[in-house]
Amino acid sequence: MGEETVENLSRRGLLAAGVAAGVPLGQTGVAAASGGGEPDAIVIGAGYAGVTAARELAARGLRPLVLEARDRIGGRTWTDTFAGLPVERGGTWVHWSQPHVWAEMMRYGIGVVEDPAPDRAILPTPDGPRSFPLDEAFGHLGELLVRFFDGAATLFDRPFDPLYNADAVRPADRISLRARLDAMRLPARDESWMSGVTSAYSGGRSTRGAYTQMARWWSLAGGGFDKWNAATGHYRIESGTIGLLTAILADASAELRLSTPVASVVDDGRRVHVTTRSGRRFSAPVAVVALPANVWHTIRFDPGLPAAHTAATREGIGVPNGTKIWIHVRGDVGRFFAQDAEGGPISALIPYRETGDGLLVVGFSYHPTFDGSDLAQVRAAVRRQEPKAEVTAIKAQNWARDEFSLGGAACQTPGQLTRLHAALQRPSGRLAFATSDIAAGWNGYIDGAIESGIRAGRQAADAAGR
Numbered sequence: 190m191g192e193e194t195v196e197n198l199s200r201r202g203l204l205a206a207g208v209a210a211g212v213p214l215g216q217t218g219v220a221a222a223s224g225g226g227e228p229d230a231i232v233i234g235a236g237y238a239g240v241t242a243a244r245e246l247a248a249r250g251l252r253p254l255v256l257e258a259r260d261r262i263g264g265r266t267w268t269d270t271f272a273g274l275p276v277e278r279g280g281t282w283v284h285w286s287q288p289h290v291w292a293e294m295m296r297y298g299i300g301v302v303e304d305p306a307p308d309r310a311i312l313p314t315p316d317g318p319r320s321f322p323l324d325e326a327f328g329h330l331g332e333l334l335v336r337f338f339d340g341a342a343t344l345f346d347r348p349f350d351p352l353y354n355a356d357a358v359r360p361a362d363r364i365s366l367r368a369r370l371d372a373m374r375l376p377a378r379d380e381s382w383m384s385g386v387t388s389a390y391s392g393g394r395s396t397r398g399a400y401t402q403m404a405r406w407w408s409l410a411g412g413g414f415d416k417w418n419a420a421t422g423h424y425r426i427e428s429g430t431i432g433l434l435t436a437i438l439a440d441a442s443a444e445l446r447l448s449t450p451v452a453s454v455v456d457d458g459r460r461v462h463v464t465t466r467s468g469r470r471f472s473a474p475v476a477v478v479a480l481p482a483n484v485w486h487t488i489r490f491d492p493g494l495p496a497a498h499t500a501a502t503r504e505g506i507g508v509p510n511g512t513k514i515w516i517h518v519r520g521d522v523g524r525f526f527a528q529d530a531e532g533g534p535i536s537a538l539i540p541y542r543e544t545g546d547g548l549l550v551v552g553f554s555y556h557p558t559f560d561g562s563d564l565a566q567v568r569a570a571v572r573r574q575e576p577k578a579e580v581t582a583i584k585a586q587n588w589a590r591d592e593f594s595l596g597g598a599a600c601q602t603p604g605q606l607t608r609l610h611a612a613l614q615r616p617s618g619r620l621a622f623a624t625s626d627i628a629a630g631w632n633g634y635i636d637g638a639i640e641s642g643i644r645a646g647r648q649a650a651d652a653a654g655r
């Protein structure tokens with residue numbers, strides 16, 4: 190398909206949400222790809238980071254060309270449908286404590302919708318999963334989290350400058366979420382409640398995630414369980430993630446080519462030459478690499494990537510397991526929330542919408558061998574939590590097996606913040622790097638993608654002398 194026009198995007202419904210959000214079709218900013226001269230900049234990747242970078246470049250008077258591997262924009266965000274309702278297959282929740290995404294929503298006049306509150310919580314006990322009144326469950330989990338994050342606010346009192354207290358951050362950055370948990374010496378039940386949280390953010394194993402990573406997010410949210418919940422899991426973009434993304438793209442006046450995976454990037458010191466897998470070549474004075482850190486190693490860079498980027502893509506920043514599963518449940522189950530302990534097949538089940546005959550639930554699995562697209566496996570995992578739940582349909586997205594993300598949302602491992610963070614923000618030659626994975630604040634969130642896109646757009650425009 191390669192070249193993409195407004196009409197093509199619109200026909201496949203990609204712009205529908207954007208139009209619903211008030212973006213007139215004629216102003217989508219997706220220029221007909223008619224080869225209107227050489228671009229001033231190439232942006233590789235059309236997720237939130239890339240699209241934001243393209244808009245920043247346009248604001249500085251450059252004409253960007255955006256090359257995207259998939260047949261859609263959005264990357265790890267993906268507004269789709271399930272059971273006749275709009276759903277998100279990746280990133281979803283936003284909040285006003287996330288300044289970059291919130292500013293964009295204000296700018297484009299886009300509001301939020303709230304998820305329904307659960308009416309009870311099913312949590313692990315030594316005797317198996319048990320249903321608790323919500324106040325009791327969240328009250329206690331909240332106390333545990335406050336203890337877990339004791340000191341986080343001091344460590345990250347300027348959370349958008351995560352190395353501001355470098356002397357204190359350095360030793361804390363050696364500690365994994367598991368090490369911090371073990372140091373609390375919790376009774377078995379409390380340990381299983383907490384490990385359900387820490388393993389989920391780590392992508393399966395609490396030993397993988399850095400304590401500083403979650404402590405930074407906790408500080409950004411303002412500290413406290415209610416603030417944490419509100420910031421990370423309650424408010425959705427009313428027009429879907431595609432609605433806001435389309436609005437940003439509309440201001441980029443960019444030429445967009447979908448289904449155009451990039452194979453190599455050569456910076457000859459004067460220009461950047463980009464070659465696609467099908468052998469098409471593009472060149473421009475500067476480029477923004479707006480790809481997940483986990484896929485950088487799939488592209489040939491000449492000269493090679495800087496040492497920090499090489500280490501980051503080898504180690505991975507996006508979590509190594511991450512499947513989001515939309516589940517339609519029948520039965521008299523109310524609006525249950527469920528969370529399993531570390532090692533469980535589905536980490537969390539969160540109510541999304543009551544339907545006439547049941548409940549739409551979103552599940553997150555970080556288990557390395559669990560297949561979220563297998564109805565029988567999902568049925569068994571949901572029944573384990575709520576025996577009355579009859580799963581009738583599912584839709585799953587395994588981001589770790591997706592060749593264009595090779596991982597889920599970002600979660601730094603111990604040491605990555607102190608070793609790599611500062612260097613990952615710097616441009617290299619005529620290349621700037623944009624992805625939520627390397628953001629200073631809400632890395633691993635849509636907010637971080639926008640933050641990094643703004644930074645990289647500025648860096649690339651500077652390098653182009655504009």
Ligand SMILES: Cc1cc2nc3c(=O)[nH]c(=O)nc-3n(C[C@H](O)[C@H](O)[C@H](O)COP(=O)(O)OP(=O)(O)OC[C@H]3O[C@@H](n4cnc5c(N)ncnc54)[C@H](O)[C@@H]3O)c2cc1C
Nearest residue numbers: 234236237238258264265280281282451624625633634635
């Ligand atoms: C399951 C899940 C749940 C999440 N939940 C939330 C949430 O509730 N709230 C929140 O704020 N964030 C959430 N996130 C995180 C958020 O979605 C991401 O941080 C953000 O979307 C990343 O944006 P990005 O532009 O950095 O990367 P991406 O969105 O991954 O964009 C990179 C783009 O590069 C493209 N690409 C890859 N390889 C090539 C190539 N060779 N050539 C050309 N293009 C290529 C990709 O196709 C993609 O479009 C979640 C993520 C996941 C996976």
